[in-house]
Amino acid sequence: MKTIIEKYGHRRVTVVEGGITRHRSIFNGLKVFAEKEFSSHLLQKPEVVIIHDAVRPFVEEDIVSKVVMAAKEHGAAGAIRPLVSTVIASAADGCLDHSLERARYRASEMPQAFLFDIIYEAYQQCTDYDLDYGTECLHLALKYCKTNAKLVEGTTDLWKVTYKRDLYAAESIIKDNLSQRVCVITKGKESLAQVGFLLPESLKNQIKVEAISVSPSKNDSHLQNIISGQCYNFVCVNDKRCAIQEIQELVDMLEKSNTPLLYPVVLISVHLDISENNSFSIGMEDITTIKKFARETKKKNILVYGLLIQYKDPLLLQETVNSAAALIMALIKDRNPELIGQLLVA
Amino acid sequence: MKTIIEKYGHRRVTVVEGGITRHRSIFNGLKVFAEKEFSSHLLQKPEVVIIHDAVRPFVEEDIVSKVVMAAKEHGAAGAIRPLVSTVIASAADGCLDHSLERARYRASEMPQAFLFDIIYEAYQQCTDYDLDYGTECLHLALKYCKTNAKLVEGTTDLWKVTYKRDLYAAESIIKDNLSQRVCVITKGKESLAQVGFLLPESLKNQIKVEAISVSPSKNDSHLQNIISGQCYNFVCVNDKRCAIQEIQELVDMLEKSNTPLLYPVVLISVHLDISENNSFSIGMEDITTIKKFARETKKKNILVYGLLIQYKDPLLLQETVNSAAALIMALIKDRNPELIGQLLVA
Ligand SMILES: [Mg+2]
Ligand SMILES: [Mg+2]
Incomplete structure (x- = not known):
């Protein structure tokens, strides 16, 4: 205590x-x-x-x-509440003596x-x-x-949180409360503009979205305001495969704000792959780097996940972005500490 | 109805x-x-x-x-239960009239x-x-x-499942009940023997494990028994990068058993990578194949996930296997339909 x-x-x-x-x-x-x-x-x-x-x-x-x-x-x-069950009095033999008229009584x-x-x-x-x-x-x-x-x-x-099931319910309610808002940060590069627009639009169907199209930097007062306003979910869209440096800046800001002190913060690094190479592949070094980084930030109660959006066919982009939004929502709602550092693919 | x-x-x-x-x-x-x-x-x-x-x-x-x-x-x-709150009677003016002695009454x-x-x-x-x-x-x-x-x-x-929190609790209880047993199937290849032994051992700390070291085939009565015994979690260990065929056999068996009719079955395909190549990478084609396959089996209420175990340094193998076991447990407990077809890395 x-x-x-x-x-x-x-x-x-x-x-x-x-x-x-x-x-x-x-x-x-x-x-x-x-x-x-x-x-x-x-x-x-x-x-x-x-x-x-x-x-x-x-x-x-x-x-x-x-x-x-x-x-x-x-x-x-x-405070009082309506009774959820009929209240009864039992006799000495374990049989029903009488039941109370539910409307006349309340639970204290x-x-x-x-x-x-x-x-x-x-x-x-x-x-x-x-x-x-x-x-x-x-x-x-x-x-x-x-x-x-x-x-x-x-x-x-x-x-009253009384039984194991109540702990489950409490955890879900807290996670629900933490999943009401997300801040989407896009670096101002032209190649990202389309996804930087489509992704927040797709997320808006499920969560309140604040989209920022600048780079996170210590002087960005808008981002600073969102962080102090107790936002617990951040999506960083960038075109680098392994944007550790960009995320590190955000991690630093979050750490200073004391936001992750109370509840875990979800931070999803979205990598947009715009290479036209069909035989694209994910290098194991990148995966290892993200995992190591995520393990460190977890100690600060910040859960980092990676998400790759393949931008091959412009006609399929909307579908891919919707699938990315679904994955983002799943990561935000679950806040699963075991899945940190994984690189998901939309 | x-x-x-x-x-x-x-x-x-x-x-x-x-x-x-x-x-x-x-x-x-x-x-x-x-x-x-x-x-x-x-x-x-x-x-x-x-x-x-x-x-x-x-x-x-x-x-x-x-x-x-x-x-x-x-x-x-x-059936009766103890009262969780004191029951009180209110007077006409909305003030306390009297409270009942909790021990004398029960909830019906x-x-x-x-x-x-x-x-x-x-x-x-x-x-x-x-x-x-x-x-x-x-x-x-x-x-x-x-x-x-x-x-x-x-x-x-x-x-009584009454409020939204009760739905959360009910969902967690059901998922908990489904996460009591896992069947680990290893193909009988020598290269897999070590992981085929270590992985069930690591899982045993968290869940009841039945390990089978044969290939799933229609004639395997042991596996058939496990499936009819309403096991809802399967881990297939193999050394192929994209073992769709092996998993398909298991999917067919599950479908015939009617097991996935009631609850979603989790099926994790574990790929052991024993290549000594340091610049190992995951091809996008493999990822696309798994995702397509998982989307199809989801219609049958079978949730397929991929998990890659890197076997580079024998000294680190135990640690990697433990990390794989943690990811397997997270996938089993969550049963998240949004994450199907993803390839996680231990
Ligand atoms: Mg409240
Ligand atoms: Mg029961």
Whole structure:
């Protein structure tokens, strides 16, 4: 935990030791504000505290602000969701006793927010039994402070990452979020102009595209803006077989921007082959060079792939470009670290 | 629906028109057994009926048989799961009224099973309100037939594929299930013996491997057995650059087996390059040939990929083989249809 805070440079975070149950951990967190003396004014007693579960990583700012506003008015507030299954009570013999009318009930989710004085009071008053077997903070506020929490309808994003399948889902959602934008950089050479135009057009059907037709250089403020705007996908179109130098410049810019710190960046080097030689071939040295380079940049959380577009028959160019766009989308969506340094052919 | 039944050759399935609510659909299904005259004895009135949701595709045989046995004894039975969130009741003003003690309640899931006479009786007696607004079959059996269903603890597999994230999770689970076994086929040439041994060894750390060191031919009963045993991953090691013919034989066997009907089969053609020529290169004709071939076999739901292992320095062979194994695992796990026909290099 402390390593994570350091790595990402968080300044307003204090880690508090957890307890053996959920309620004891939350109580430990609250005590920090009430009992200890802190030099930093950032840890003074707050008006409202938010309680959230780390296993609900996709929480939106909107619901957080809604529960905070509701807590200011009502003393307590929490996100709710419709029940997905009927809730039933079982008898002692393991048979159905009765089922609840689904429409009357809701699932209590997180985040929840409280006036600090209310939730701290509730935790101070509650019993060891509450602390050891309870899980619901809204219940404590009701029981010990007579505070009926305001219930705020939340979105499906609040789901708990609980099972292995949820990890799969979380990974796919993150990859999906990272695959919304791509920046296509074309070197301003005439031979590339056609592909530099057709490729972004073909990609636009599937992803938001920002096309730049200059060379990446340290003075390019447009590219610099895109990078700081947290774009996680870059396509460099060039006519060299092995454009390590061009890509290196982009890698340097990305590294400086801290973008790859949070999520892996995909960087696809597209080589346009305009030789009219039919017996064209890929030399093993080129392949080895790209692989070595990709292995190095992977350490910086930048995933480099190579893609070759053959420009033989002008009539087939559109088809080849579409096939290149499909490969680019597959590489962006998968972000597969095992395939780095490979040279695909469109 | 009828297309699916035809495609997969199901013979004991009758499709019944759904109703405008869940309960009306189930009632329609039950009526088929009770009211109509059927020539086929397969549709005679059953002792027990099972009700299940198509959105719970990962149901295991075990729980189905448990609810059936329990229904025979108790008249009704259903799968249950622990509650994942606290269930709360809200007051008219949108504030918390009370929360339920989580341990006393369960979520009612599917499958459920009933003695036919009980559930049919319940549906015949129930009101239009039940049919339009109810969802819980166990509740109907209790209310109209005084049958307290036996509750059977189910596994996490019973989850409902509800949101987009669940589709992601379902896809990953299916791909995971398909990535448990690989068959490595090596042609019996001496030059391949070392890789034919090292590659399965390296793969064994990540997947169950069945290694065969003969040529795939129509008379190979061992390979035939593996194919009929629903193996979805094949690696063919050969020393030809473009071993289309060898792969074609395997494709034919797979096609005859019906294996690719249900899920895509991954077929990786591994080419071992033992030329001592340092200026080795990949000809574009080979690449074009593999791509064309892969596009054809994709129509048969067989995904063909190429993988080149360079055998230059014997000291580096183990490392190269490990890298090949990592690429093979990535291709098997992803099953990416966009990358078919590509030639990767280990
Ligand atoms: Mg979200
Ligand atoms: Mg299962």
